[in-house]
Amino acid sequence: MNAPASTTLPKPNFDRQGEQGYQERVDAAMRSFVREFGVTAALHMESCVRCGLCAEACHFYIATRDPKYTPVHKLELFRRAYFREASPFAPVVRALGLVKKPTIDELQRWQELIYDSCTMCGRCTLVCPMGIDIAELVKEARHGMYKAGLIPERLALMDRTARQWGSPATPAEDLPDILQEVSAEHGVPIPCDLAQADILVTAAPAELGDHTKALADAAKILNRIGVKWTMHQEGFDASNIGFNNGDMELQERLTRALVDTAVKIGAKTILLPECGHAYGAARWEAAKWYGAALPVRIIHMTEFLDELLASGRIRVNKIADSATFHDPCQIVRRGGLEAAARRVLAALGFELIELQDAGVSGFCCGGGGGVVSNIRATPLRAKVFEMKKAQVEATGAKRFVTSCGQCRITLEQGAKNTHWTKKTESLLELVADNLAQ
Amino acid sequence: MDLLDFARGPALQVALAVFVLGTLWRLAGVLLLPRLRDLSPAREGAPAPLAGALRTIVRRMWPRPEFAQATMFMTINSWIFHVGLAVVVFGLAPHILFIRNLLGLHWPALPSNLVYGVGVVTLASLVAVLVRRLRHPVMRLLSHAGDYISWLMTALPVATGLLATAHIGARYETLLALHILSIAALLVWFPFGKLMHALLFAFSRGATGIRFSHRGVEV
Numbered sequence A: 001m002n003a004p005a006s007t008t009l010p011k012p013n014f015d016r017q018g019e020q021g022y023q024e025r026v027d028a029a030m031r032s033f034v035r036e037f038g039v040t041a042a043l044h045m046e047s048c049v050r051c052g053l054c055a056e057a058c059h060f061y062i063a064t065r066d067p068k069y070t071p072v073h074k075l076e077l078f079r080r081a082y083f084r085e086a087s088p089f090a091p092v093v094r095a096l097g098l099v100k101k102p103t104i105d106e107l108q109r110w111q112e113l114i115y116d117s118c119t120m121c122g123r124c125t126l127v128c129p130m131g132i133d134i135a136e137l138v139k140e141a142r143h144g145m146y147k148a149g150l151i152p153e154r155l156a157l158m159d160r161t162a163r164q165w166g167s168p169a170t171p172a173e174d175l176p177d178i179l180q181e182v183s184a185e186h187g188v189p190i191p192c193d194l195a196q197a198d199i200l201v202t203a204a205p206a207e208l209g210d211h212t213k214a215l216a217d218a219a220k221i222l223n224r225i226g227v228k229w230t231m232h233q234e235g236f237d238a239s240n241i242g243f244n245n246g247d248m249e250l251q252e253r254l255t256r257a258l259v260d261t262a263v264k265i266g267a268k269t270i271l272l273p274e275c276g277h278a279y280g281a282a283r284w285e286a287a288k289w290y291g292a293a294l295p296v297r298i299i300h301m302t303e304f305l306d307e308l309l310a311s312g313r314i315r316v317n318k319i320a321d322s323a324t325f326h327d328p329c330q331i332v333r334r335g336g337l338e339a340a341a342r343r344v345l346a347a348l349g350f351e352l353i354e355l356q357d358a359g360v361s362g363f364c365c366g367g368g369g370g371v372v373s374n375i376r377a378t379p380l381r382a383k384v385f386e387m388k389k390a391q392v393e394a395t396g397a398k399r400f401v402t403s404c405g406q407c408r409i410t411l412e413q414g415a416k417n418t419h420w421t422k423k424t425e426s427l428l429e430l431v432a433d434n435l436a437q
Numbered sequence B: 001m002d003l004l005d006f007a008r009g010p011a012l013q014v015a016l017a018v019f020v021l022g023t024l025w026r027l028a029g030v031l032l033l034p035r036l037r038d039l040s041p042a043r044e045g046a047p048a049p050l051a052g053a054l055r056t057i058v059r060r061m062w063p064r065p066e067f068a069q070a071t072m073f074m075t076i077n078s079w080i081f082h083v084g085l086a087v088v089v090f091g092l093a094p095h096i097l098f099i100r101n102l103l104g105l106h107w108p109a110l111p112s113n114l115v116y117g118v119g120v121v122t123l124a125s126l127v128a129v130l131v132r133r134l135r136h137p138v139m140r141l142l143s144h145a146g147d148y149i150s151w152l153m154t155a156l157p158v159a160t161g162l163l164a165t166a167h168i169g170a171r172y173e174t175l176l177a178l179h180i181l182s183i184a185a186l187l188v189w190f191p192f193g194k195l196m197h198a199l200l201f202a203f204s205r206g207a208t209g210i211r212f213s214h215r216g217v218e219v
Helices: A022-035 A039-047 A053-057 A059-064 A071-086 A090-096 A104-116 A123-127 A134-147 A153-165 A172-186 A213-225 A241-245 A248-264 A276-283 A286-290 A301-311 A338-347 A375-395 A405-417 A427-433 B003-031 B049-059 B072-091 B093-103 B112-135 B137-142 B145-166 B172-189 B194-213
Strands: A199-201 A269-272 A297-300 A322-326 A399-402 A424-426
Touching: A022 A071, A022 A104, A022 A134, A039 A071, A039 A134, A039 B003, A039 B194, A053 A059, A053 A071, A053 A123, A059 A375, A071 A090, A071 A104, A071 A134, A071 B137, A104 A134, A104 A375, A123 A134, A134 A241, A153 A241, A153 A248, A172 A213, A199 A213, A199 A248, A213 A301, A213 A427, A241 A248, A241 A276, A248 A269, A248 A276, A248 A286, A269 A276, A269 A301, A276 A286, A276 A297, A276 A405, A297 A301, A301 A338, A301 A427, A322 A338, A322 A375, A338 A427, A375 A405, A399 A405, A399 A427, A405 A424, A424 A427, B003 B172, B003 B194, B049 B194, B072 B093, B072 B112, B072 B145, B112 B137, B112 B145, B145 B172, B145 B194
Parallel strands: A199 A269, A269 A297, A322 A399, A399 A424
Antiparallel strands: none
C-alpha cells in the first residue's frame, strides 16, 4: 500500500540564525574558512587522495553505510574554499573555474554533515594513510558555519545562553545557591567565590543540573586532601560551547574567564570536570587564546585522581567486580589519558575487560561535539549507541564506567530509549564513593 | 625532428621544467603559510616534535590492527602498485640510464623480465583500484575529475612501457616515443593533482604526529 500523501514538506535539515542575506552568509563562511588555513590545515587539505578509508573509521558511516557520512566528504565545501581561495594555485583555479564556490544551498545542506553527523571524535584521523586530522578540520569548518549563521538552532540557543550566563545551562548568579543545595544534600562543604585558593574547580553543565552528585564527589576528595580550593561565579563552567559550535569569540571569552579567574584568586591549578570537550578546549587550546604560556596548570579530573592515587594522598577500597571502560574521545584519543584512566580503574580493584575497540581507537559515544544536544541528530545517534551497547554486552563485564559527563548523558539516553539496564558509571563517583580512611 | 626526437627533446625538457617549478611552487605555497605555535604544555614524557613526526610518518605505512580488515583491499592493493611502480621506475636498465644522464646517479639494474612481470602486476593493480573508484559508493562520491586524470597519468607510462618492451601495436620507435610522451604528461600533471602526495604525505603525517605526540598520544 502506498503511504498517504504528505500535506507538508519534510522539515529541512538546517537552521538559520540572524538576518543576513544569502550572499552575506556565503561570504562570511568563505572569509572564515580562508582564515583557517595555516600550514597544517593546508597540508591536510592538499594531501587527501580520496581513498575513502576514513569512512571505515566513522561510527556514523559504519552504523548506516551511507557514503555521505564519509568524514572527508564532510569537508567538501571547506576543501573547495581552500582550493579557490588559499591554495598555491588558487588564482588559476578561480580563473579557469576549476572549483566551484560553495552556494548557500550547499552550505545549508552541509550543516547536517558538519554538526549532526560528526562528533569531532577523530577516529578517522587514526585511519587516514595521509595522517589528515579530519576532526580538527571539521572544527575549523564549523567556525565558518557559525559566522554564516548556519548552525543547529539548539546549539545556537546554548551559544546565546552561554554568552549571557557564562554557561549554557546555569546563570552565574545561581551558582552559590546550587552549591549550597548540593552541599546540604550530600553533607560536604563546597567553597564558592573564595578570594584566594590554590585550585579553581570547574564544572560541566550537567553537574549543575542532573549530575550534581559529581560536585559533591569532587568536593569530598578535595576536602580529604586538605587543599584550599573553590568554585567561582566568574569562571565555573568549563564545557566551552564555543569550542563545539565554532563560535571562536565565545570560546575565547569562556577560556579567558577560567584562566583570569584562576590568576585573580592566585590558583596554580584549574581542575576540569569529567568533560571531554572541556579538556580539548582548555588543556590544548587555552594557551592559544591566552597568547602565551599559561600561568596555571590545567588538569582533567581523571589525571587528578590518578595523581592523588599514585602519590598516596588518597586511597580507595577495592571493588571486587569486572568492569569495562568507555574511552571519551577528547580525553583519550585526542587527549592522551588512556593509561591514567586505566590506572584509576586498577586502583579501584576492577578486573578490566576491554571493549573490542578500546583506548585510542575506541568508538565515540555518538554525542560528542554538541551532537548530544542536537535533537535533530537523535535517530542517527541511536544507531551509533547500538554499536556501543553491543560492544559493552560482548565484554560480559558487570560494570560500565566512563570519565566524561557528556558521554554519560549520551549513553544514559541511549540506555533509556532501548530499555537497557546497564548503568553508566562515573570514574570520579566510584573513587569518591570508595574513599578509604 | 621525428616523434621520438620531439619526445626525448623539447617535450621532456618542458615537462621536467613544469614538474620542478610546479612542485616547488606548491610546496613553498603550503609550507610558507603561517605556522601557529602550540603554546600548551606538552604531556610529561612526550617525545621531541621531530621524533613524534617521524613515528607517524613510518607508522602510517600500514593500518592499525583494528582497521586491518576494513582496509585490507586498499592496503594490499596500494602496497602492490606503489612498490610495483618503484621497481619499474628504478629497476629497469634503460630507466637507470635515463636517470644517470639526468642526475648522474646510478645503481645496478634488475633483470628486465622480472621488471616486465612487475609492470604487468602493477598495471593490474592500478586497474583494480580504478574499478573500486568507479564502483565503491564512498570512493565514487569522493572522486573528482583530477582523481581520474591522476590515475590515467600513472597508468599510461606503465601501459606504454609494457607495449614498447613487448613491441606490440606499432614500431618500437613510435611506442618508445609514446612512452616518453606519457611520462612527460605525468611530470606536467604531477604538481597540480593528487600525485603530489608522493611528497606531501610526509609533511601531512608529520604534522599530525607532532600534534598528537605533544599530547602523549601515539597516532
